[in-house]
Amino acid sequence: MQKKYDWKNNGSQGYPILRGRRNADAVIIGGGLSGLSIALWLCKAGLRVTLLEGNTIGSGSTASCGGFVSLATSMFYHTLEQKMGQSVTAAYAQTQISALGALREIAGEAQKALHWRDTNAWLVAKNAREAQLLSLEADAMKRAGLPCTPSKEMHCPFPGEDGLLIRDMATLDAAGYVKYLTKRSEQLGLRIFEKSRVTSVDTNMVSTQHGSVLAPYVIVATGYPVVNTPGWYFLRLMQKRSAVLQLETNAPFDGMFFDANGDYALRRSYGGMALQMNLDRVGMSPNMIVEKEFEMAYASYLDGVSIDSTISGIDTYSADGLPYIGAYSKKTPNLFVATGYGGRGLIGSMVAAQSISAKILGLQAEGYSIYEGQREGKKPSRDEVGASLSIAGHYLQGVTNSKAPRCTHMGCKLVYRPMTCMWECPCHGSRFDDIGHVISAPATQDAQIHGSKRM
Numbered sequence: 001m002q003k004k005y006d007w008k009n010n011g012s013q014g015y016p017i018l019r020g021r022r023n024a025d026a027v028i029i030g031g032g033l034s035g036l037s038i039a040l041w042l043c044k045a046g047l048r049v050t051l052l053e054g055n056t057i058g059s060g061s062t063a064s065c066g067g068f069v070s071l072a073t074s075m076f077y078h079t080l081e082q083k084m085g086q087s088v089t090a091a092y093a094q095t096q097i098s099a100l101g102a103l104r105e106i107a108g109e110a111q112k113a114l115h116w117r118d119t120n121a122w123l124v125a126k127n128a129r130e131a132q133l134l135s136l137e138a139d140a141m142k143r144a145g146l147p148c149t150p151s152k153e154m155h156c157p158f159p160g161e162d163g164l165l166i167r168d169m170a171t172l173d174a175a176g177y178v179k180y181l182t183k184r185s186e187q188l189g190l191r192i193f194e195k196s197r198v199t200s201v202d203t204n205m206v207s208t209q210h211g212s213v214l215a216p217y218v219i220v221a222t223g224y225p226v227v228n229t230p231g232w233y234f235l236r237l238m239q240k241r242s243a244v245l246q247l248e249t250n251a252p253f254d255g256m257f258f259d260a261n262g263d264y265a266l267r268r269s270y271g272g273m274a275l276q277m278n279l280d281r282v283g284m285s286p287n288m289i290v291e292k293e294f295e296m297a298y299a300s301y302l303d304g305v306s307i308d309s310t311i312s313g314i315d316t317y318s319a320d321g322l323p324y325i326g327a328y329s330k331k332t333p334n335l336f337v338a339t340g341y342g343g344r345g346l347i348g349s350m351v352a353a354q355s356i357s358a359k360i361l362g363l364q365a366e367g368y369s370i371y372e373g374q375r376e377g378k379k380p381s382r383d384e385v386g387a388s389l390s391i392a393g394h395y396l397q398g399v400t401n402s403k404a405p406r407c408t409h410m411g412c413k414l415v416y417r418p419m420t421c422m423w424e425c426p427c428h429g430s431r432f433d434d435i436g437h438v439i440s441a442p443a444t445q446d447a448q449i450h451g452s453k454r455m
């Protein structure tokens, strides 16, 4: 049996804090899957790269990654084709396929370090309505050049009216992958600094509390981007919570299963199974009790099930479902962003590594223009407009109520979540610990909490 997933507790490699001034060819802010993948690609090309991590390597969203590697994790291609057209959808499929190929190569190089396991994946429709939509999804995927086969022959423990089979997907151990990326990049010259939260980015100068790095290329890989303007990503991104449960069960199953609507993902893991449950938006509703949700929605389908462990985290979601990867804005060609993977960070971060390194090295990167932050967007939906109005409300509550603890990102009123002992920002999803230390971006400064009422 493999060792249990425990990166969060064993993550720190004891890298130093950045002190004083350094020069580099490229500086990367953030040591998660994005920052580390981009670092490896740039180091391979011979660049001198410095990576600044505010906490410890792999401690952000990456710490909860469930190791599902699939070109489809919910119905997406049909909607993308309808919103953005067939050529964008084909470019999306091709760049994702290329990223999967690169990931597979790394797994080969790393031998057993990633615990790579090839497996077939199914999108599972729960009812007749979803089954209808799944057939549209299959057509869109095929038009985009992504082979898939309608197939009810699946051994999914959860109800399935119909299924769509995508062959030769995989699972891996995300902790092993992060360790491999880190080790390999260091061998190629990467300099890593931990506990070095970036507090300002000024053209080609990146500053932390105790030091700074001067570099012609700056890459913001902080999950939610910490630079507000240019780019204005805070108007187009949200953070959502999900959880991975390690389960012990006698339920027979084979393969990897994704709810067609994106509610769950299921795979074999550590002799039992890993169930990923996709939950709610950060700060918008009281935290769900994950185990209770599991009992209500899934437990009855799994014979003799018990929960071994639960790990939850947050990831960034873009308004149109495509990640933002590329130049921060048209006016800043040397400042890059990589975010908005919407729960598909293993492949997304590899797309970021391939795309951003190609741009820095002056190589052809045409298919990747679909990910540029300045792409033509669709009109915002009703839900998005509603969410923006609610954000404006929280912002006003923050500025009009002098006693409310405020988010240091843009001043919205923070809400306390007793279950996780965290303060959360309903606007953009920054999180702070009990006493106000910043835990996750976009905030870069600690919040003033003293004396505030936890409600």
Ligand SMILES: Cc1cc2nc3c(=O)[nH]c(=O)nc-3n(C[C@H](O)[C@H](O)[C@H](O)COP(=O)(O)OP(=O)(O)OC[C@H]3O[C@@H](n4cnc5c(N)ncnc54)[C@H](O)[C@@H]3O)c2cc1C
Pocket: 029, 030, 031, 032, 033, 034, 035, 052, 053, 054, 055, 056, 057, 058, 059, 060, 061, 062, 063, 064, 065, 066, 067, 068, 069, 196, 197, 198, 199, 221, 222, 223, 226, 241, 242, 243, 244, 276, 311, 312, 313, 314, 315, 316, 338, 339, 341, 342, 343, 344, 345, 346, 347, 348, 349, 440, 441, 443, 444
């Ligand atoms: C529960 C869960 C399960 C998931 N499972 C899967 C899966 O099975 N397959 C899959 O493909 N994807 C999965 N994902 C998504 C995937 O984990 C993320 O998309 C991915 O980890 C994002 O990586 P990142 O490097 O962009 O962000 P992060 O991992 O959040 O890294 C950003 C880093 O930047 C640092 N940082 C922030 N602000 C600053 C600053 N000011 N200065 C310096 N550093 C800073 C943070 O400390 C953090 O370490 C899952 C996500 C969650 C929440």
